[in-house]
Structure formats: structure tokens, C-alpha cells
Amino acid sequence: MGPIRIEPAKLLEEALATQRKLGAALQTLRGLDDVDFGVTAKEAIYREDKLVVYRFKGERPPTAKVPILIVYALVNRPYMVDLQDDRSLVKNLLARGEDVYLIDWGYPDGADRWLTLDDYINGYIDRSVDAVARHAGVKRINLLGICQGGAFSLCYAATHAEKVRNLITMVTPVDFHTPDNMLSNWTREMDVDLFVDTLGNVPADLMNLCYLMLKPVRLNQQKYIGLVDILDNKAELENFLRMEKWIFDSPDQAGEAFRQFIKDFYQGNKLVRGGLKIGPHEVHLGNITMPVLNIFAEQDHLVPPSASRVLGEHVGTDDYTQVAFRGGHIGIYVSGRAQREVPGTIHEWLAARSR
Amino acid sequence: MGESPNPDWMNQWQAWSRQYAHAWQDLARNATAAPQPAAPAPWPQAFEQWARAFAPSSAGPGETVDRLIDSARSYATFMQSMLAAAADNPQAAATPWSEALRQAIPGLAGGVFQHPAAQAWQGMQQQGSAGLAQLLGAFGGLPPVPAMPPADLGELKSWLHLPSFGVMREHQERYQKLALAWVEYQEQLGRYNQLMLAASRRGFELFEAKLAEHEPPGLQIDSLRALYDLWVDAAEEGYAEVALSPAFREAYGALVNAQMRVRALVQQEAERVSGDLGMPTRSELNSIGERLQALRREVRARGGAGADAGLADEVAALRAEFATLKASVKHASPGGPVDDGVKLRRASDEPGAAARPRKSPRGSGERAAAATASGNFASRIEEFASASLGAPRKRAPRATGKPAAGSRKTKR
Structure with missing residues (x-):
């Protein structure tokens, strides 16, 4: 007996079912409403160049005294944390009484080609932290860094510790040279000087193609075959398209910042090896002495868990907590499990440190 | 194998097959509302007719629809291969699924360019600026370079190393350099594609190993989708093995660097043409942008x-x-x-006090x-x-060369 036992009748029925779904596609797609995202009300409290710092408005005033500033990655848009009504980290944090702010980096253009990591970290992030602290009437705030924004937050917390009360990192790469890090493997032999000198800002489409190649069959094909299953379900299709929009709605990358990020983080692995300098500041993770919560995803294909979980070995704090989430790099924000587990984990961890 | 098909079953199968063919026909008809021939169209024709109904003007999310159609086409091909295998061997246990899969799976039977990663790299050539081939044609003064086998590329490279002479030698040298960069890029692309082929083969090896795990009774795969999903798992594992290897690291870096060298040389040609036409060039804009950013930092450091x-x-x-x-x-x-x-x-x-500076x-x-x-x-x-602190104060009078009435001239 072989490993495949598909009855021909069942095979044909399966094929016919697929045909029926495809047949419904045209009507469903034509009947779709515009896909919206970013569901929680917010107000801008600080603007600089293309950057905007927002404060989210919950249904009730926050009970937390220390605000959270979310520092998102440069490589995608930050509305992933507030994608839709039933998939929103922000909304769930607000519901628990947290006071949530977020940096929206905007879309860099040619004028931003020369922005460096110094400009981003010691400039934009520092002034955003000041703006949030001023707005909330506190001296120190909680920083929540996500992915590349987490790496930036580590640099910031290590060099401006007096302004950070608690640090939370989510799916944040720390050790860039673990053997399962595909992006790292690909960038190690790249001549990034030639790359940036030639391209200037790095086009978003190029970045997206690179990410799609991490799982080429799954992300280019299987996902869309899965889409066939929901072609007759308007609500599910809208969820799919919302996610699809987020994936491909990517900003270009400021050339100089990209150059330094690839050289110092991906190629030099200086965050753990040492020798990282952001503007005038030497970055030593040992200078991170505030409490740290590090959340990573066990099935993360972009930032392997091994790249994140080493953080505890390098930070200087005695108060380090690590949480492994059962899910992927995106699922940690939008899956049903994420809605149940992640906001509560953050809130309880912060609450325990505000007593 | 070896068992004669049951005639009743064969009749039933043929009826189902007709139903399947008509279903494709209905799909195409419903999509286009165009008159259809009485006999069912072959499924690829019907599929393409269905796909044409999603012209950009008719459905909103264009790129998603394109991906849906491409994926649906691949999956329909996969289904068709499996149905054909079943039709040839109606006893399910004896069906040569393995060969059918080999025919259906991208990257094996259809050549390396069907591997999604290879396709993605082809797409990457187009991103960020115009496609390389078009750029070469527009600014490099070169005709399109056809794909060549590695041996021919080596021969072409040796020609491109020949010295140039005469009044046009500088131009000739630049063109040769650009053509050489293009040839080297083609060489690197060939190496990359070989690795993609290796990834496909490795994926199929893993797939066969995974299939073997399903041989014990009760573990058999009983649906097309489960079979497809198993192949995807194996294909990704095979790809990951290759993509995480030192060989891939080296080949990938060399490919990116080779493409950037071509782009940089094309840009130099574009700069030269722009300069000849008296137009601003990218390097001039870059220079201004860099100075502006440096000035902003300085201003902020001094008085921001x-x-x-x-x-x-x-x-x-x-x-x-x-x-x-x-x-x-x-x-x-x-x-x-x-x-x-x-x-x-x-x-x-x-x-x-008189002696101490204030x-x-x-x-x-x-x-x-x-x-x-x-x-x-x-x-x-x-x-x-x-x-x-910028509290309300009187605006300084505009400089006119004379002190304003009642004002006191100050030195700073």
C-alpha cells in the first residue's frame, strides 16, 4: 500500500470544489468594500519632518501612570499593531489601562537619503521620547520596540537609560549571526557600499521581494491557493486583503541608515560583539539596567528565536523576563492567540513594576 | 498495477470527467458572458478565459488578483496532472502518483525558472528602476544581450577585454566595461539558478522521504490539498538548506554585487547623457541632499x-x-x-570689579x-x-541700513 490513497471520486470532488470557489471569486472581489486599517482613534502630539508621534485614545482614560511608546521598524508600516478591531495590540493595551503612543516614521523619499542611524536613534527617537514624556508629565517612559525598532530601542535604552523606565522588545534581533538567520546569510557577502551608492534609498519593492524569498513557495504560492478557500467569504477575504496591504505597503529605506544597519548589525553583529557606535554614543547592552521584557515568536522566519533569546545574556539588568510566543513574526500581532496572550503579558509585567 | 479496470467504474469516471470539463466551461462562461462553443473547451483555455475576466479595470486589488490567478493556475495544473494519473490508473493504490507529481511540481519538470525564488529574482531585476535590459539599451548603447551558455559567456568576456584605440577609445572602453559587467552578471545569475535547481531537487528528495512516512495504514494522504501541503513543506525545507549554506551566501552576494555594478555603470552613462543635455544629474542632487542633511545636523546641534x-x-x-x-x-x-x-x-x-571682565x-x-x-x-x-524662551517680544525692525527711530543699535 502506497502513501497516497486518494479516491478518484474524492479527487474529482475536490477539484470541482476548487472550481466552484474560483467561480465565486469574481463576484466576491467586485463586491468588496475598501479595506480600512488602523482602527483606534488617535491624536498627533509631535511632528518632525515625516515623523508623527500619535497618542491612542481608549474608551476610558488610562490608569497607567507611565506611558508606552511603540517604536516600530522602518521596513513596514506601524499599523500592524492596530490592524483591525479584533486584531489590535494597541486596543487591547488601552483596554487594560495602558497609555499608548506610537512613532509613525512615514515614507522616506529622496530628501531622507542621508538620514543616518544617529539621526533616527539619537535624533528622532530621542525627541519623540521627550515629546511623550512632556505630554504625559513624566520624566521616564516605557519603550516598546518591535523588530528593527526593537534593535533601535536597545541602542537607545543603552545610551539614554535615564529616559527609559522599562524596556519591552518584541521579535527583536540581537545576535545577527545565528546559523538559522537567512537574511543574515544573504547579506554577509553583499557590498553594501556599492548597493547604497547605486540605489540611494532602497526601494520597498526590493525589500518585499527579499522577504518573499525567505519562504518562496509558501509566500508566493501556497498562501494564494489558501486564498481560494475563502473566495466566497467576504469577511475573511477582507481580512486577507488587509494583511496583504500591510505586507506590501512598505516604505523605501533611507540609504545611509540602511548602509549602517547592514554593516554594523547584519555583517558586523556589533550589538553583541561590541564596537557599535551610534553617533557620539558607544552602545553597550550591559548599560541597559532598567527592567527588560523580551518577547519573541517561536516560528519566526524573519527573526529566528535564537537571534532574540540571547538578549538576557547581554543586558546589564537583574530584572530580565523572556516570553516565547507560539506563533510567527506576524502572528504575534494578529493571531487570535496573540490577542489573548500578548497584551495581557505586557500589561501584567508593567503593572508589577509600577507598584 | 496489472489489474483490469472495472468497466462500471470506468463509465463513472468518464461521467465525472465530463462534469469536470463542463465545470471549467461554466466557469469561463460565467466570467465573460461570451458565447461558448457547444463542446467543452480544454481546461487551460477555459482557465485563461476565466482569468481574463479579472482585467485591471474589473477588480480592485490588482496585485492580489494577479497572484491569485498565478497560484490558481499552478494548482489547477497540479490537479489536472493528478486527475490524468488517476484516469490512466483508476485503481487508486496503483496510481503512479510519484511520476505525476514530478510532472506537476514547479522546478522539476518545467525547468528552473518555475521555482518561485528564481521567479522572484527575475522580478528583482525590474525593481527600483527600469529593468536592466531596457536601461542597457537606453543608455549603454548596447543591443539586448541574449541568454548564453557559460562557455559562450567566457568567449564573449575575452573579446570585451580587448584594448580600444583612436578618437573614440574612451567611449569604446566605457561600453566594453559595461558589457563586461553585464556578462559577469549573467554568469552570477547562472550560478544562482543552479542553486535554485539544487533546491528543487532537494525539495523533491525530502518530499519522497516525507511520503514514505505516510505508508503505514491509517497515515495515508487522502486529499489533493494534503498532498500539495506536504510538497510545500518539503520544498521549503529543501530551499532553506540551500539558502542557509555558505555556497548560497557567496553566490547571492556575488549576484547582488554584479547587478549593482551593472546599474552603477548604466547610471554613469545616464549622468553623461544628462550632462551633455544640460540637465541636472543624480550625483548633483545627491551632493545637495548630503550637504543639506549635514547643515540640518549642524543647525540642530547649535541652536535647535x-x-x-x-x-x-x-x-x-x-x-x-x-x-x-x-x-x-x-x-x-x-x-x-x-x-x-x-x-x-x-x-x-x-x-x-574694574579689572575683572564681566x-x-x-x-x-x-x-x-x-x-x-x-x-x-x-x-x-x-x-x-x-x-x-521666546516669550512675546517686539519683532526686530527690518534692516534698512539706518537705525529705526527709538531703537538702539546692538552688536552681537
Whole structure:
């Protein structure tokens, strides 16, 4: 007996079912409403160049005294944390009484080609932290860094510790040279000087193609075959398209910042090896002495868990907590499990440190 | 194998097959509302007819639809292969699924360019600016370079190393350099594609190993989708093995670098043409942008928000000092000139004051000196505070070459 036992009748029925779904596609797609995202009300409290710092408005005033500033990655848009009504980290944090702010980096253009990591970290992030602290009437705030924004937050917390009360990192790469890090493997032999000198800002489409190649069959094909299953379900299709929009709605990358990020983080692995300098500041993770919560995803294909979980070995704090989430790099924000587990984990961890 | 198909079953199968073919026909008809021939169209034709109904103007999310159609086409091909295998061998247990899969799976039977990663790299050539081939044609003065086997590329490279002579030698040399970069890029692309082929083969090996795990009774795969999903798992594992290897690291880096060399040389040609036409060039814009960013940093370092904060701190310290002085004077014996409760001590009263240079608060200049001369410390503080923190103050008159009436000319 072989490993495949598909009855021909069942095979044909399966094929016919697929045909029926495809047949419904045209009507469903034509009947779709515009896909919206970013569901929680917010107000801008600080603007600089293309950057905007927002404060989210919950249904009730926050009970937390220390605000959270979310520092998102440069490589995608930050509305992933507030994608839709039933998939929103922000909304769930607000519901628990947290006071949530977020940096929206905007879309860099040619004028931003020369922005460096110094400009981003010691400039934009520092002034955003000041703006949030001023707005909330506190001296120190909680920083929540996500992915590349987490790496930036580590640099910031290590060099401006007096302004950070608690640090939370989510799916944040720390050790860039673990053997399962595909992006790292690909960038190690790249001549990034030639790359940036030639391209200037790095086009978003190029970045997206690179990410799609991490799982080429799954992300280019299987996902869309899965889409066939929901072609007759308007609500599910809208969820799919919302996610699809987020994936491909990517900003270009400021050339100089990209150059330094690839050289110092991906190629030099200086965050753990040492020798990282952001503007005038030497970055030593040992200078991170505030409490740290590090959340990573066990099935993360972009930032392997091994790249994140080493953080505890390098930070200087005695108060380090690590949480492994059962899910992927995106699922940690939008899956049903994420809605149940992640906001509560953050809130309880912060609450325990505000007593 | 070897068993004769049951004639009743065959009749049933043929009926189902007709149903399947008609279903494709209905799909195409419903999508286009165009008159259809009486006989069912072959499924690829019907599929393409269905796909044409999603022309860009007819459905909103265009790119998603394109991906859906591409994936549906692949999956329909997969289904068709499996159905054909089943039709040839109606006894399910004896069906040569493995060969059918080999025919259906991208990257094996259909050539390396069907591997999604190879396709993605082809797409990457188009991103960020016009496609390389078009750029070469537009600015490199080169005809399109056809795909060549590695041996021919080597021969072409040796020709491109020939020295150039005469009045056009500089131009000739540049063109040769560009053509050489293009040929080297093709070589690197060939290496990359070989690795993709290796990834496909490895994926199929893993797939067969995974299939073997399903041989025991009760573990058999009983649906097309489960089979497809198993193949995807194996394909990704095979790809990951290759993509994480040192060989891939080297080949990938070499490919990216080779493409960037071509782009950079094409850009140089574009710059040269732009310069000839008197148009601004990218390097000029870059130069301006870089200087502007450096200037912004300098301005911020000297007098931006940070400087405001520094001044605010300085004023706060002065206010505190003033309050301390005020309090201490209140407790001391009164005497001499008092202003606002504070006994003022003039600078000229201090021993050695004439010989000691006066230290003015930053930015206050002569204004602070004038305040000191008036002897009013409180007003000095207030004036300094309003000047530093941007409190309402009179706008300075526009420079006309003459002092405005009633104004005092100051030096800074």
C-alpha cells in the first residue's frame, strides 16, 4: 500500500470544489468594500519632518501612570499593531489601562537619503521620547520596540537609560549571526557600499521581494491557493486583503541608515560583539539596567528565536523576563492567540513594576 | 498495477470527467458572458478565459488578483496532472502518483525558472528602476544581450577585454566595461539558478522521504490539498538548506554585487547623457541632499530644540539663584538701595570689579550688560528669560541700513 490513497471520486470532488470557489471569486472581489486599517482613534502630539508621534485614545482614560511608546521598524508600516478591531495590540493595551503612543516614521523619499542611524536613534527617537514624556508629565517612559525598532530601542535604552523606565522588545534581533538567520546569510557577502551608492534609498519593492524569498513557495504560492478557500467569504477575504496591504505597503529605506544597519548589525553583529557606535554614543547592552521584557515568536522566519533569546545574556539588568510566543513574526500581532496572550503579558509585567 | 479496470467504474469516471470539463466551461462562461462553443473547451483555455475576466479595470486589488490567478493556475495544473494519473490508473493504490507529481511540481519538470525564488529574482531585476535590459539599451548603447551558455559567456568576456584605440577609445572602453559587467552578471545569475535547481531537487528528495512516512495504514494522504501541503513543506525545507549554506551566501552576494555594478555603470552613462543635455544629474542632487542633511545636523546641534532646553535650564538655575538671594537678603539687615525687596549690589561696588571682565549670559550680549548697568537684577532675569524662551517680544525692525527711530543699535 502506497502513501497516497486518494479516491478518484474524492479527487474529482475536490477539484470541482476548487472550481466552484474560483467561480465565486469574481463576484466576491467586485463586491468588496475598501479595506480600512488602523482602527483606534488617535491624536498627533509631535511632528518632525515625516515623523508623527500619535497618542491612542481608549474608551476610558488610562490608569497607567507611565506611558508606552511603540517604536516600530522602518521596513513596514506601524499599523500592524492596530490592524483591525479584533486584531489590535494597541486596543487591547488601552483596554487594560495602558497609555499608548506610537512613532509613525512615514515614507522616506529622496530628501531622507542621508538620514543616518544617529539621526533616527539619537535624533528622532530621542525627541519623540521627550515629546511623550512632556505630554504625559513624566520624566521616564516605557519603550516598546518591535523588530528593527526593537534593535533601535536597545541602542537607545543603552545610551539614554535615564529616559527609559522599562524596556519591552518584541521579535527583536540581537545576535545577527545565528546559523538559522537567512537574511543574515544573504547579506554577509553583499557590498553594501556599492548597493547604497547605486540605489540611494532602497526601494520597498526590493525589500518585499527579499522577504518573499525567505519562504518562496509558501509566500508566493501556497498562501494564494489558501486564498481560494475563502473566495466566497467576504469577511475573511477582507481580512486577507488587509494583511496583504500591510505586507506590501512598505516604505523605501533611507540609504545611509540602511548602509549602517547592514554593516554594523547584519555583517558586523556589533550589538553583541561590541564596537557599535551610534553617533557620539558607544552602545553597550550591559548599560541597559532598567527592567527588560523580551518577547519573541517561536516560528519566526524573519527573526529566528535564537537571534532574540540571547538578549538576557547581554543586558546589564537583574530584572530580565523572556516570553516565547507560539506563533510567527506576524502572528504575534494578529493571531487570535496573540490577542489573548500578548497584551495581557505586557500589561501584567508593567503593572508589577509600577507598584 | 496489472489489474483490469472495472468497466462500471470506468463509465463513472468518464461521467465525472465530463462534469469536470463542463465545470471549467461554466466557469469561463460565467466570467465573460461570451458565447461558448457547444463542446467543452480544454481546461487551460477555459482557465485563461476565466482569468481574463479579472482585467485591471474589473477588480480592485490588482496585485492580489494577479497572484491569485498565478497560484490558481499552478494548482489547477497540479490537479489536472493528478486527475490524468488517476484516469490512466483508476485503481487508486496503483496510481503512479510519484511520476505525476514530478510532472506537476514547479522546478522539476518545467525547468528552473518555475521555482518561485528564481521567479522572484527575475522580478528583482525590474525593481527600483527600469529593468536592466531596457536601461542597457537606453543608455549603454548596447543591443539586448541574449541568454548564453557559460562557455559562450567566457568567449564573449575575452573579446570585451580587448584594448580600444583612436578618437573614440574612451567611449569604446566605457561600453566594453559595461558589457563586461553585464556578462559577469549573467554568469552570477547562472550560478544562482543552479542553486535554485539544487533546491528543487532537494525539495523533491525530502518530499519522497516525507511520503514514505505516510505508508503505514491509517497515515495515508487522502486529499489533493494534503498532498500539495506536504510538497510545500518539503520544498521549503529543501530551499532553506540551500539558502542557509555558505555556497548560497557567496553566490547571492556575488549576484547582488554584479547587478549593482551593472546599474552603477548604466547610471554613469545616464549622468553623461544628462550632462551633455544640460540637465541636472543624480550625483548633483545627491551632493545637495548630503550637504543639506549635514547643515540640518549642524543647525540642530547649535541652536535647535536641544539648545532651547539648555537655555531653559540655565534660566531655571538663575531663577533659583535669584530666589535664594532674595531670601537671604530678606534675612539680612536692610540698607542701601533696594529694588523689589533685594538690596542691589552694583558691579562697580565689588572689589576689583574694574579689572575683572564681566561674564554675560549666553546670547544676552550687550542687552545683559545694559541691564547690569541699570542695576536692576530682577529685570535682567526677566528680560533674559523672555529672550531665551521666546516669550512675546517686539519683532526686530527690518534692516534698512539706518537705525529705526527709538531703537538702539546692538552688536552681537
